[in-house]
Amino acid sequence: MRKLWSGSLIVVAVAVCVPAMLSAAQAASASTEVRVTYVGNAGFLITVGDKKVLIDAMFRGFPGGYKLPANVADALQNARPPFDGVDLILATHNHADHFSADMVRRHMEANPEAILVAGPQVAGQLSAFGTRVVTLTATAGKAATTTQNEITIEAIYLCHGVFPAGQKEVVNYGYVVTIGDVSFFHMGDMDPDTVGMGTFRSYGLANEQLDFAFIEHFYLAGTYAAPDLVAAIAAKYIIPAHYEYTTVPMDRSAILRTYPGAILFAKELDSWTMPNQ
Ligand SMILES: [Zn+2]
Numbered sequence: 001m002r003k004l005w006s007g008s009l010i011v012v013a014v015a016v017c018v019p020a021m022l023s024a025a026q027a028a029s030a031s032t033e034v035r036v037t038y039v040g041n042a043g044f045l046i047t048v049g050d051k052k053v054l055i056d057a058m059f060r061g062f063p064g065g066y067k068l069p070a071n072v073a074d075a076l077q078n079a080r081p082p083f084d085g086v087d088l089i090l091a092t093h094n095h096a097d098h099f100s101a102d103m104v105r106r107h108m109e110a111n112p113e114a115i116l117v118a119g120p121q122v123a124g125q126l127s128a129f130g131t132r133v134v135t136l137t138a139t140a141g142k143a144a145t146t147t148q149n150e151i152t153i154e155a156i157y158l159c160h161g162v163f164p165a166g167q168k169e170v171v172n173y174g175y176v177v178t179i180g181d182v183s184f185f186h187m188g189d190m191d192p193d194t195v196g197m198g199t200f201r202s203y204g205l206a207n208e209q210l211d212f213a214f215i216e217h218f219y220l221a222g223t224y225a226a227p228d229l230v231a232a233i234a235a236k237y238i239i240p241a242h243y244e245y246t247t248v249p250m251d252r253s254a255i256l257r258t259y260p261g262a263i264l265f266a267k268e269l270d271s272w273t274m275p276n277q
Contacts, residue, residue, distance in 0.1 A: 038265035066244035079111035092188025161191035221254035
């Protein structure tokens with residue numbers, strides 16, 4: 001809508017005609033810009049109209065490995081554009097390539113509107129923010145849901161893999177996020193073999209009519225290709241994730257051979273706008 005009203009009187013006249021031709025839902029989605037900005041690794045900024053969600057975007061990485069560019073990290077922890085006015089922060093799990101409590105703390109101090117939603121291992125590190133931190137507890141086959149700042153978040157437990165005896169499991173949640181009539185899914189680090197396709201299908205993602213899904217790149221091509229998993233997610237657009245830290249490097253051409261419409265980013269802060277429906 002913003003774009004239509006910014007033009008001349010002729011453009012305004014066109015805008016007035018729109019409700020007569022489209023249903024209310026169609027008009028709403030046609031006027032809502034949906035944009036995905038690549039932040040780094042598995043981290044993205046999702047903008048739907050005036051709502052902003054950061055997922056797995058604030059992290060410091062493992063020693064010697066990939067780090068967010070300094071300007072990106074700086075903008076994140078000071079809540080500066082494009083990371084100003086963030087409504088919701090999500091983190092899939094407590095691993096250093098997905099989450100830094102210190103960066104999230106700084107961001108939440110700089111932006112008093114931001115709410116963090118996560119599992120106990122992540123949320124427990126920021127409990128000083130009181131009601132601005134919402135802890136969801138999901139278990140195998142049983143999702144947990146909350147609505148914050150008019151954004152609905154469904155957390156589903158998706159096992160990260162088998163942890164060696166004596167090592168505590170780092171609990172991974174995938175998230176289905178719904179903002180108005182737009183919905184998307186981020187799987188975090190999920191091991192489909194441990195989760196099992198039966199359990200995965202029981203979450204009913206195919207019924208969610210997802211607009212886009214962030215899927216670890218190695219499930220989209222090569223040795224670890226998981227077409228059943230991709231089919232069970234059934235998103236309109238596939239956004240490969242986890243650009244860094246994987247033993248098998250991201251193979252862009254192999255992904256595009258199988259999923260020609262996959263959305264890939266050249267560098268941090270590049271963004272993609274979802275075509276109007
Ligand atoms: Zn991980």
